[in-house]
Amino acid sequence: MKRPHIILIILSAGILTFAFRNNLKHYLISGLQLAKGKKTVQQRLEQYGQAVRERLHPHFEVAKIPYPPKKVVFVGFKYEKKLEVWACGEENRFNLIRTYPILAASGRLGPKLKEGDRQVPEGLYKIESLNPNSMFHLSLRLNYPNEFDRRQASRENRSNLGGDIMIHGSNASIGCLAMGDETAEDLFILAAETGIDNMSVILSPVDFRERVFPEVTHTLPEWTDVLYEQIKQELSKLMIQ
Numbered sequence: 595m596k597r598p599h600i601i602l603i604i605l606s607a608g609i610l611t612f613a614f615r616n617n618l619k620h621y622l623i624s625g626l627q628l629a630k631g632k633k634t635v636q637q638r639l640e641q642y643g644q645a646v647r648e649r650l651h652p653h654f655e656v657a658k659i660p661y662p663p664k665k666v667v668f669v670g671f672k673y674e675k676k677l678e679v680w681a682c683g684e685e686n687r688f689n690l691i692r693t694y695p696i697l698a699a700s701g702r703l704g705p706k707l708k709e710g711d712r713q714v715p716e717g718l719y720k721i722e723s724l725n726p727n728s729m730f731h732l733s734l735r736l737n738y739p740n741e742f743d744r745r746q747a748s749r750e751n752r753s754n755l756g757g758d759i760m761i762h763g764s765n766a767s768i769g770c771l772a773m774g775d776e777t778a779e780d781l782f783i784l785a786a787e788t789g790i791d792n793m794s795v796i797l798s799p800v801d802f803r804e805r806v807f808p809e810v811t812h813t814l815p816e817w818t819d820v821l822y823e824q825i826k827q828e829l830s831k832l833m834i835q
Contacts, residue, residue: 632726632727633726633727634726635724635726635786637726638726638782638783639783639786639787642779642782642783643783643787645779646779646780646784647783649780650692650780650784653691653692654681654691657681657689657690657691658689659681659683659689660683661787662784662787662788663681663683663788664681664682664684664788664792665681665682665686665688665788665792665793665794666679666680666681666784666785666788666792666793666794667679667680667681667688667793667794667832668781668793668794668795669795669796669798669829670696670699670714670761670771670795670796670797670798671696671798671799671800671801672696672699672701672714672716672797672798672799672800673703673799673800673801673805673808674800674801675695675696676693676694676695676696677693677694677695677696677761677771678690678692678693678694678832679691679692679693679694679781679784681788688831688832690832690834692780694773694777694780694781696771696773697764697765697772697773697774698764698765698766698767698771698772699714699767699770699771700712700713700714700768700769701713701769702810702812703800703807703808703810704716704799704810704812704814704818705717705743705814705815705818705821706738706739706743706755706756706759706769707747707752707755707815708755708756709754709755709756709757710756711756711769712768712769713769714759714769714770714771714797715736715738715739715743715759715797716797716798716821716822717738717740717742717743717797717821717824717825718740718742718794718795718796718824718825718828719736719737719738719740719794719795720736720737720740720793720794720795721734721735721736721737721785721790721793721794721795722735722736722737722790723735723790724785724786724790725760725762726782728760728762728763730760730763730764730767730770730772730778731762731763731764731775731778731779732762732763732775732778732779732782733760733761733762733770733778733782734760734761734781734782734785735758735759735760736759736760736761736795736797738755738756738757738759739755739756739757742821742824743755746815746817750815756769758770761778761795762778763775763777763778763779764778796825796828796829798825798829799822801829802822802825802826802829803829803830803832803833807822
């Protein structure tokens with residue numbers, strides 16, 4: 595085969611791979627999950643539940659919060675690279691349960707605006723679903739883009755906001771929070787036993803309870819101050835007594 599024909603074939607394969615990269619990604623993920631066997635959330639509870647409860651119960655006892663709690667709030671801080679777990683019982687008084695290090699979170703301070711910007715979102719989110727068959731051990735899917743994200747995008751004529759934002763295991767991530775496998779088990783089981791309808795997530799650029807937003811060289815959207823005020827109000831409800 596002549597060299598120009600080989601180059602043409604390679605270029606064609608590259609173009610096809612780029613054009614159908616989303617489908618290829620889907621099939622690759624599905625194939626890997628099938629190879630290792632699909633599990634249900636209940637099966638993961640049976641697999642990891644006891645070990646997770648043994649790790650979490652002492653922290654709940656210190657906080658004087660029953661397990662499973664009535665409500666849980668995950669608070670992720672991009673600057674500090676930490677995730678706090680807050681919970682409450684019937685009295686609706688939140689106490690800090692545990693703080694975990696965030697092992698990887700790409701991007702910089704500022705909200706996520708579009709697919710491919712590698713940004714971890716900032717805002718007030720819910721847990722949309724639990725994935726017991728994640729490529730990154732276990733994962734919790736956030737409802738990004740939420741109503742606030744979509745409203746700002748509409749005003750600015752932005753589309754293709756991205757998605758598939760997870761809190762997951764492993765120690766590498768693009769736009770998600772990578773927490774390590776054992777921590778992912780803790781968060782996954784806690785969410786499963788609390789119920790995702792009783793969960794909320796705050797993703798903040800910094801811990802506004804302790805510091806002001808630092809000066810940055812990149813431009814932030816005009817509505818960032820409004821978003822950060824919402825985050826500050828929610829954080830003010832979570833103060834160590």
